[in-house]
Amino acid sequence: MVKTELQLKRIADSLEKLIDILTTSQNDNVYPTNIECDKSQSKEEELFQLAANVYLQEAKLIKEKGLSRKSAVRVSNNLTSTFIDFFSSHLSDFEVVSGTCGLLIFKKFGVAKAALRIYTDLGFGHRGERWIDAKNGIKEVIKEAHRYGLDQEYVYFLVLSWKNGIDNQHVKKLLGVDISNKEMLSPHNKDLLHQYTYHYISMLQKYLSIAHKQVFFLAREIHPNVYAQHVFEGKKVEDLKKYNWISPSVTEMMEYIRTIN
Template identity: 40%
Template sequence: MLVIKDDDNTLNRIATALEEINVTLKQILGERTPNLLQNVQNTSFGSLELEFFSNITQVYVEEERIKVEKNLKRKSAVRVSNELGIRMVNFFNRHLTNLTALTYDGYILFKKEDENKALFRFQTDLGFNRGEAYYDAIKHGVELAKKLGVPISNLFFMIGSIHNSIDNSHVKKILGTTDIPDNSILLSPSYHDLLVKYLNAYIESIPYLVNPHKQIFLLTSSVHPNVLAWEIFNKNQSIPQNIKFLEPSVTELIKTLELI
């Protein structure tokens, strides 16, 4: 894993970004707004991840507000997707010095001047694309990268939450055992090592990519942005201070993109 050391400028950018999120959430929630700044860690592994996760969660908080105010039965997947794209573009453009990010057909395209350099797709969770069904999403990304002239080694994916991302039968198949608890138990802290073992084996099995472990990133298994957004809006909850990120995913992605 690549871990880069934060400098003052990096932490200042993160603090500024989280303050902007606080201001927007205050507009949505009024005085119920949680203080995101108190969650910034003084290490690179955690601060970028928290900022990224907070941006994703804010999209769902805003969508929850719209759903409640307009008395809708469900959230708009299209609006969420569009807003996530905007948030991620702003995030990457704050932190990258050599590339420009823009949305492209559900992906984030990174350009240097007029040259397409890298491609990134974020999914909050795998949903119906769990298990081997995720291979089709990878294949689609590979085909799009080829169309855009992006090297396959510069194609990246991120899964925001492992919640709603596990096919239990696939876990048994990958690990070669039927002695696997149901998903709610598998996601508990007591089974963290088993979960990590499965995730590593799963990523290793994914075809089409040059180096899956360097191209597929996992954010967290402890919370889901959509669920957390509901709690923030409806129960006056705040973003937990102890979110456990699976790896320095955002940190590594930023570092990798800076070297392209």
């Protein structure tokens, strides 16, 4: 009798483990495929979500095909297409096309009127003053824009996130504050980051005559890639509708472009 009960218990335990395995396997194939956008959201929220969606689709592709890592080329191409669609929908007077050096070119009647370079973040190679001379940096982008007949005052820069882009030695140089990169991006230091952003852009006036109307940052500590990965993994994410975007940002930049004749 005891032996029979033990056998039955083992069978029950085995069945329970099998059910757990099957359930886990099924759940592994159930994951978010899109971050919903709506018409009531700000341009800042919309652009961030659209960029995050590109990373989310990439995460989905990796999962489905069993790939080892994300394709930087595929992500870059998909981001470019997404950005073109976004600006085309909001700046209907312009034809928006991709250009060299990662530029978006805004045309009217076939003539280039403005150029925009978007960075998801500045990363190690572009932090601090390195952005000026780096590959795909300030100087190189301005030079490429000249090929489209554009003077430097019609060249715009947008960085989607300060995450990965803070150089604490440069912060110390501009503000005289010794602070870690992580602390710099914490919510309670947002005023300090605002000061750094202002002085950082002011530094670029040597190359961009109206830099404060040409260089923009979108978010502080949140990043579209990280945000998408958290959504994909079912983790808690920032409520973007309540997020305090850096200002001025996307809305103001589009207004500056809109006024170009």
